[in-house]
Amino acid sequence: MLIKPLDTGLFKLDGGAMFGVVPKSIWQKQSPADERNLCNWAMRCLLVEEGNRLMLVDTGAGDKQDAKFFAYYDLPNGKTLVGAVEQAGYSINDITDVLLTHLHFDHAGGAVQYTDASRTKLEATFPRASYWSHSGQWDWATNPNPRERATYLRENFMPLHENDQLRFIDQEDLAIPGVDLLYVDGHTEKMTLPTFQVTGRTGQRRTVAFCADLIPSVAHIPVPYVMGYDVRPLLTLNEKTEFLNRAVAEDWVLVFDHDPTVEAATLERTDKGVRVKDTGTLAEFLS
Template identity: 65%
Template structure:
């Protein structure tokens, strides 16, 4: 097995929304905001190569929305998902599996692209891939609640279903050795966290349960979370396991820190060591 991170960010999100009830005077120390109260964030994905399989975890925002939509997030930024995969040494045609942790636009937007120069035909970005998502997350996205409706975009979803490339992790086995899928419900219904055994270590791709190293303290949950108290409980559960097992956490949105290991302190569980994933391995 081989692991590589790819980042198709930066993009920007409101700092208050990212840190919920945590005061700005605290969170701006690590994540300074601009004059619009927007902080810079990563769009970090993970490539898992296992024998003749290449799985991509999450896909960023993609590039098919209109200028007005992207202006809210300081996009586009000149990067594309496929170009960053090529930079990592692969081609889009090499991707055999795409695991979508959840279907919010900043995680699933790159799953679909315009397949023609006139930008009229939408198709899966990875023609040879099976797209994996939990069935209840799919149903949640297709019948969205008012709180999440703006982030579940039909153009990111329907082409996957229409192509026949969609598969549900709760109905079929993904078949990759060393990969376990954990499910949490605080951020959104049945978000998937890939837990990976690699080189004698355990890695957890945290998705939006712990989007950055700054979110490790238990009360630091996002305003986007649909069930914040559940998110805090889930976070505590996996943070305890991460300390006990010396796990490496991989952060999807941290603009400065790819990965970290944790320790217990007088103030609670905190980051012990951080850096690039390759360095921590």
């Protein structure tokens, strides 16, 4: 199995929203804010090649919304998902599967694009791919609560359903060897966290886990660091605890979706709880 992180550029979100009840005097040491209290965050995706399957995990924000919407997030950022895929040595027609951890705009926005100059025709960005979501997350996104309505944008995912490219991972088997899926409900309903069994260059077997929005960055590893965006923050506390304990026990390599500088890390148990052991690129951990 070959895994390549993709850089689709930075965007900005409010620091207070990203760190919840943690005071700014603490979080700004790791995530400095600008004059609007906005911090830089990555939109990191993964390409996973196994046999004749090439899976993309998450799709970034895309470029479909208007200038007013994107201005809130300091977008566009000059980078594109298609450009990142091509830079990695593939084309859009090579992608066989797209796994959407959840359907918030910064994870699913790149799944669909305009295909005409007048920006009226929406089609899947990856025309030959099956797109995968959880049916519980789909129900949540298509009937959004007031708290999440602004991030579940129907143009990001309804064309997938209308074009029969959407499949549900709880109803069909993804069937890619070495890929397992975990489901968590604190951030939003049935967010999917994929894990991968990878053999490094030295023959060592490692588990690589994509953290999505359960642990968006290295700064969020302490259990109480829960985003204000989470719909069930107390459940996130329990889910993070279980996830982190397993990651330490099984020596996982974590890949962070939103950390602007740290791509991957391993963990260790300390007197203060689970903390970062080493950081680096995913390639370095698998070398």
